[in-house]
Each structure stands twice: as structure tokens, then as C-alpha cells.
Amino acid sequence: MQIRTLILGAGAAGMMCARHTGGSTLVIDHAKAPGEKIRISGGGRCNFTNMYAGPANYLSQNPHFCKSALARYTQWDFIELVSRHGIAWHEKTLGQLFCDGSAKQIIALLVDELRAAGADLWLQTSVESVERTASGFRVTLLREGKRQAVSCRNLVLATGGKSIPKMGATGLAYDLARQFELPLTETRPALVPFTFPDGRFKPLAGVALPARLSNDRTSFDEALLFTHRGLSGPSVLQLSSYWREGEAITVNLFPDTPLFDRLREQRQAGGGRDLTTELSRHLPAKLVDFLTPVLALKGRLADQSDAALRTLCESLENWQLLPAGTEGYRTAEVTLGGIDTDALSSKTMEAKSVPGLYAIGEAVDVTGWLGGYNFQWAWSSGFAAGTAIAATG
Structure with a gap:
């Protein structure tokens, strides 16, 4: 032919x-x-x-x-x-x-x-x-x-x-x-979820929220999704194309919110409220529960000094994570x-x-x-x- x-x-x-x-x-x-x-x-x-x-x-x-x-x-x-x-x-x-x-x-x-x-x-x-x-x-x-x-x-x-x-x-x-x-x-696989072998995010599977994911090369502001295997969602898929094994990533859970100012205002307006209760107004409750032991979240808003609030905000806006890898070509787009x-x-x-x-x-x-x-x-x-x-x- x-x-x-x-x-x-x-x-x-x-x-x-x-x-x-x-x-x-x-x-x-x-x-x-x-x-x-x-x-x-x-x-x-x-x-x-x-x-x-x-x-x-x-x-x-x-x-x-x-x-x-x-x-x-x-x-x-x-x-x-x-x-x-x-x-x-x-x-x-x-x-x-x-x-x-x-x-x-x-x-x-x-x-x-x-x-x-x-x-x-x-x-x-x-x-x-x-x-x-x-x-x-x-x-x-x-x-x-x-x-x-x-x-x-x-x-x-x-x-x-x-x-x-x-x-x-x-x-x-x-x-x-x-x-x-x-x-x-x-x-390499690209536009692919990150994996964490210890199953640390399994309790959060299905929880999604807007976030900024970044590394030393770039950042993306889109949805973040927790899965049984690790992290997915548009922000994760985007960043995966710029990621290499062994590199840490940074998660900002409040990319567009002046969190420190908000917490100070709420401390003035209602300092008797629990810190975790106030954070649950801004984050999914399951995520707050997950972060409570990690960041030692406890006490009332009134108990938090400016220095303590700044430390908390730094942790939530610069959450450092080290993926073990990605899901590979199996799910890479x-x-x-x-x-x-x-x-x-x-x-x-x-x-x-x-x-x-x-x-x-x-x-x-x-x-x-x-x-x-x-x-x-x-x-x-x-x-x-x-x-x-x-x-x-």
C-alpha cells in the first residue's frame, strides 16, 4: 500500500x-x-x-x-x-x-x-x-x-x-x-499527585480547600485535595511538573487571607473563644483537628500573645512537607x-x-x-x- x-x-x-x-x-x-x-x-x-x-x-x-x-x-x-x-x-x-x-x-x-x-x-x-x-x-x-x-x-x-x-x-x-x-x-510523570508512604493524610481524605503550593522555582494558587495516598488537586498537579524527588514543598493554607490581622481582631472581639474554634471558621474542621497535635493548638484566643499568633500564622502559611514521590505514570495526566x-x-x-x-x-x-x-x-x-x-x- x-x-x-x-x-x-x-x-x-x-x-x-x-x-x-x-x-x-x-x-x-x-x-x-x-x-x-x-x-x-x-x-x-x-x-x-x-x-x-x-x-x-x-x-x-x-x-x-x-x-x-x-x-x-x-x-x-x-x-x-x-x-x-x-x-x-x-x-x-x-x-x-x-x-x-x-x-x-x-x-x-x-x-x-x-x-x-x-x-x-x-x-x-x-x-x-x-x-x-x-x-x-x-x-x-x-x-x-x-x-x-x-x-x-x-x-x-x-x-x-x-x-x-x-x-x-x-x-x-x-x-x-x-x-x-x-x-x-x-x-517524567507530570500533572500527578504527590504520595506520602506513612499514610499521614488518610484521616483527611476528601478534604479540599484553596491553597498556595510552592517550591524554590514556582507557586500555584488553586485547590488542594487530601487523599488516602497523599496530596492532589489542581495546585498539587501543577507543582508536580516543577518538582524533583527529595525536594520539600511549601503549603500556604491562607494565600489570600491576612490571618494574623484576623486573629488579632477576633481576640479583641471575642477572646473567650477557643483557638481551634476560631480556626475552624477559616479551615475545614477535619483539618483543624489534624493540625491540633501537630501545631499544639490549645487555649483561648485571649491566651495567645502577638508572638504566639505570629508563630501560628507562620506555621499555617509555610507548612513544609516532603513528598516521598508521585503516583507515577499510572495517574499522570x-x-x-x-x-x-x-x-x-x-x-x-x-x-x-x-x-x-x-x-x-x-x-x-x-x-x-x-x-x-x-x-x-x-x-x-x-x-x-x-x-x-x-x-x-
Whole structure:
């Protein structure tokens, strides 16, 4: 079988790429259905982009690499596509856009678009081998128990990273990158909960509150969730992308409240109230109970000197914790790192040393924040590769 373009991976980036490459394009995936990570995203409603997506929201060894693709296919371009398909959407928080209905609407949009562009989609099809040829590539596929050879001029690596292996993640893109001698940056689980092996937060499982989580590199003000295994929630997932094993993190339980001033005011107004009772006005009661022995919370407000209140506030605003690790790729939303951007053209996503080989989406060393940014990178990088392929005729 001879085609112009073979795209490995029917996820967000792969299907977006196929929409723009035009005819003589085949998209393959080993899953039973396309866009499985789209389907489960955003609680089933797909946080498909972010209104504020820009280069500052991405991690990469080369922070400038993503600029070209993000500028040429923006969040507003994808929003227009979503609206054109009659998909109702809404902003949740911090510019995060979700479908009013189901994530399956985004998958249907992408499948309809790629088919309208003349591309084919084969599911339950795996890659057995890839060879370089004089005119491009020869890929041996395994489909319905039978081998089939496909020759193509362009080969697009859109198989994602290692995150959520139960969804079929395999790291195939990295294996093929090594085969073609493309350098890789270190890969790590990202947007992933922290774990604490002693089960210290088990009594707080399910408790959530706004907090500021930080380390020496950055900080995030979003919700914090205590779990049986440790810490989760948006603030934790965001910080995990900037965290390394053995590093402490700081939790500020009062990021927007002048706690010391509030406690002094309440001491004047009602000093007979227990300190724990007053703190329960600002924090979940379960958390106050948990912190009582840790911080030796006792006595009435009237018994607390200014120095004692300052010490208490310092403890609550600079709670130092040392995670044992993360939940790993099992629950990580994305993979940090990947195919080194130095090996790729930022305009076309084509490998500099292997003409006709492209890498897009999560497979590349570009990782977005939580909140629709990784989907936007999929749309933008898929567009960049797809339009570049179409321009070659």
C-alpha cells in the first residue's frame, strides 16, 4: 500500500494533523476507538483549550520552541472550529473551556474533519516495524491478525508519552526517535499527585480547600485535595511538573487571607473563644483537628500573645512537607520531556536530520500546565505539521 502520509496515533494531535495534511493520509491507532484520552479528559467534558494559552504556560528545555506553532494556530482558532460544529461550551475557572455536553463531541469533530479532508482511520492496528527507504518509510502494520506493509513519504509520530498506560500509552514515539537517532530529554510523570508512604493524610481524605503550593522555582494558587495516598488537586498537579524527588514543598493554607490581622481582631472581639474554634471558621474542621497535635493548638484566643499568633500564622502559611514521590505514570495526566526540540523545526515539527519524519503533541519535549494547555499544544503542533506536509504537494 502506497500513501503520502502515515500518522501514528489517533489522539488529539494525530487527528488534528490529519485534518490538514489532505488526501492520501492514513491515521492508525492500536486502540478500539480514537481519542481515548480526549474521552476521559475534564471529567468526560474535555477541557479542550484555555483562553489564556501562551508560551509562558509550557515547560521545555527550549522555552521558545512552542512559540511558532502556538502563534499560528491559537486557542481562538480551535474555539471557532468547536463553535462551527455547534458544540456548546463554557468557561469553568482560570480560562479553562469545557464542552457543555460530552468530550465525545470533540472526538466526533476531529473524526469528521479528518474524513472530510480525505484521510482514512484504522483502529486496532499496531506498528510492528519501521524502515527508512529512498523515498520515505516502509511501515509494517499488524491489523486483524495480518501484517500489512505501508510505504509513505511522510511519517508522523503522534503516539503521545508514557502517561496513563491503562489507556494504551507505550512510549512508541521515543523508541522510534531512538531508532532514527533523534535525541530525547529526560521523561517524567507530570500533572500527578504527590504520595506520602506513612499514610499521614488518610484521616483527611476528601478534604479540599484553596491553597498556595510552592517550591524554590514556582507557586500555584488553586485547590488542594487530601487523599488516602497523599496530596492532589489542581495546585498539587501543577507543582508536580516543577518538582524533583527529595525536594520539600511549601503549603500556604491562607494565600489570600491576612490571618494574623484576623486573629488579632477576633481576640479583641471575642477572646473567650477557643483557638481551634476560631480556626475552624477559616479551615475545614477535619483539618483543624489534624493540625491540633501537630501545631499544639490549645487555649483561648485571649491566651495567645502577638508572638504566639505570629508563630501560628507562620506555621499555617509555610507548612513544609516532603513528598516521598508521585503516583507515577499510572495517574499522570501528561509526560514531561520527550523528543528533544533541538532536533525539530519549530515551524513544521519535522526532524532536521530525517526529512519526512515529524513529531507532534505529547511526544515532544513541550508540556503544558493543567487546564487545557496540553490540548492546545496538540492542536497547534498538529496544525503545524499538517500544513507543512500539505505544502509539500
